[in-house]
Amino acid sequence: MEMLRAAGLCKSFGEDVVLENVDFSVEKGETVAVIGYSGSGKSTMLRCLIDLERADAGDIIVEGEYLMKGGVYAPEVEKRRICARMGMVFQSFNLFPHVNVLNNLIYAPMYVKKEPKAQAVARAREQLTLVGLADKADAMPNSLSGGQKQRVAIARALMMQPDVLLFDEPTSSLDPQLTGEVLAVMKKLAAQRMTMVVVTHEMGFAKEAADRVVFMGDHGILEQGTPAEMFGAPKDPRVKNFISSIL
Amino acid sequence: MDYFLQLCGALSGGLKYTVGLFAITIACSLPLGLALAFLRASGNRFVRGITGGYVWLMRGTPLLLQLFFFYFGLTFIPVIGKYLTMERFPAACVTFVLNYAAYFCEIFRGGLLSVDKGQHEAAKVLGFSRWQTTLRVVIPQMLRVALPPVTNEAITLVKDTALVTAIGVTEVLYFAKSAVNRDVNVLAYVVAAVFYLVMTYGLTQLFKYLEKRFSF
Numbered sequence: 525m526e527m528l529r530a531a532g533l534c535k536s537f538g539e540d541v542v543l544e545n546v547d548f549s550v551e552k553g554e555t556v557a558v559i560g561y562s563g564s565g566k567s568t569m570l571r572c573l574i575d576l577e578r579a580d581a582g583d584i585i586v587e588g589e590y591l592m593k594g595g596v597y598a599p600e601v602e603k604r605r606i607c608a609r610m611g612m613v614f615q616s617f618n619l620f621p622h623v624n625v626l627n628n629l630i631y632a633p634m635y636v637k638k639e640p641k642a643q644a645v646a647r648a649r650e651q652l653t654l655v656g657l658a659d660k661a662d663a664m665p666n667s668l669s670g671g672q673k674q675r676v677a678i679a680r681a682l683m684m685q686p687d688v689l690l691f692d693e694p695t696s697s698l699d700p701q702l703t704g705e706v707l708a709v710m711k712k713l714a715a716q717r718m719t720m721v722v723v724t725h726e727m728g729f730a731k732e733a734a735d736r737v738v739f740m741g742d743h744g745i746l747e748q749g750t751p752a753e754m755f756g757a758p759k760d761p762r763v764k765n766f767i768s769s770i771l
Numbered sequence: 772m773d774y775f776l777q778l779c780g781a782l783s784g785g786l787k788y789t790v791g792l793f794a795i796t797i798a799c800s801l802p803l804g805l806a807l808a809f810l811r812a813s814g815n816r817f818v819r820g821i822t823g824g825y826v827w828l829m830r831g832t833p834l835l836l837q838l839f840f841f842y843f844g845l846t847f848i849p850v851i852g853k854y855l856t857m858e859r860f861p862a863a864c865v866t867f868v869l870n871y872a873a874y875f876c877e878i879f880r881g882g883l884l885s886v887d888k889g890q891h892e893a894a895k896v897l898g899f900s901r902w903q904t905t906l907r908v909v910i911p912q913m914l915r916v917a918l919p920p921v922t923n924e925a926i927t928l929v930k931d932t933a934l935v936t937a938i939g940v941t942e943v944l945y946f947a948k949s950a951v952n953r954d955v956n957v958l959a960y961v962v963a964a965v966f967y968l969v970m971t972y973g974l975t976q977l978f979k980y981l982e983k984r985f986s987f
């Protein structure tokens with residue numbers, strides 16, 4: 525079943541064409557790794573999918589519903605309902621620094637979904653246990669390491685029970701010794717068949733955990749395939765170059 | 772000593788207006804300043820321009836001039852002037868609220884701009900409405916940045932209340948001045964200074980406590 529689909533997606537910043545007729549789709553339970561040179565539009569594509577960036581043309585379909593159809597967005601209320609099926613994890617974590625970890629997790633369920641506080645707190649503690657931070661519920665975000673912050677951010681996104689999770693370079697601002705703990709959580713989610721789109725420079729993760737690897741360049745997707753195809757025998761010379769440069 | 776206590780008693784008579792003006796100004800100009808700060812950051816160029824002009828005017832002219840304008844000046848506006856005439860104290864309050872709102876607007880605007888773009892984005896992908904984002908995410912973070920400059924303004928305000936002596940509001944300095952003239956003795960000014968020092972000291976302590984509470 526198709527979870528998420530962009531068709532003919534176009535996005536420019538002024539004169540700067542970033543996405544040109546991009547077709548991209550994700551199946552339910554699939555983990556897609558998006559790789560490519562920096563500046564190739566990976567973040568822009570992800571941000572268009574979740575309405576953080578306004579696309580210029582094309583369709584965006586989430587579980588059969590149009591977020592955008594022929595360049596026209598759904599009405600505001602519809603848009604919010606459709607986007608609520610997706611969650612996002614950012615490179616810079618973006619935790620709320622003024623409240624503790626527990627409140628970071630329960631704010632959205634409580635204020636957006638009107639979930640009773642006791643129930644939200646109980647779920648938050650479960651989520652924190654899953655990411656290995658059960659003892660950090662009362663900690664303030666600024667007292668955590670980068671790896672811990674990102675695991676809290678993942679837990680926070682999961683609290684809204686999204687059908688798709690988007691990750692934009694979740695480990696790129698972490699010290700190398702801290703990337704492992706974040707990638708471990710993501711691998712666990714992948715193993716549970718969470719639907720995920722992961723923009724990453726971690727080729728190890730792409731190889732081991734992704735079902736499909738997408739290479740972006742030249743305003744769109746240059747090549748895609750299974751990790752074995754992409755890392756074993758890429759067809760496009762630019763993909764070959766990139767992969768040999770990074771491994 | 773007796774004379775000192777007598778002066779304290781006399782000057783206390785002015786505290787009602789000094790403290791009253793301070794409290795009314797803070798209570799009204801903070802929310803008004805916050806509202807102006809949001810208008811100042813609005814997407815509408817017209818709204819931004821109007822609020823920008825307002826802040827420019829209020830901060831670019833002397834408070835004493837504004838006080839004279841609102842108390843003595845409004846009366847002379849043709850036709851509507853007679854409806855705009857105010858008593859001394861209300862005129863002082865209106866002037867101070869309008870003036871301080873402009874300063875607070877600029878402080879809050881700086882605070883709003885200091886909130887990271889990522890905070891807005893995180894709130895959005897979690898489904899927060901704009902109003903919820905403002906209330907739960909932006910304002911609490913903005914307050915931390917705004918609190919120290921707000922403290923400074925509040926202390927300035929305590930001292931500025933003395934300006935309203937010039938339009939004859941019977942606050943602390945007004946009584947001090949009459950006592951000095953009557954008794955040909957400077958002690959009343961010293962007592963008034965102590966009054967202001969106590970108030971500014973108390974405020975500093977209060978804001979220190981608030982700053983601690985809002986830190987993260």
Ligand SMILES: Nc1ncnc2c1ncn2[C@@H]1O[C@H](COP(=O)(O)OP(=O)(O)O)[C@@H](O)[C@H]1O
Pocket residue numbers: 537540542560561562563564565566567568569
């Ligand atoms: N908000 C923006 N305004 C202008 N240009 C932007 C903006 N965001 C991204 N770009 C440009 O779009 C291109 C793609 O950026 P991005 O999607 O961030 O690439 P990637 O994530 O693959 O590194 C870059 O040339 C970048 O400069």
Ligand SMILES: [Mg+2]
Pocket residue numbers: 566567568693
């Ligand atoms: Mg990027």
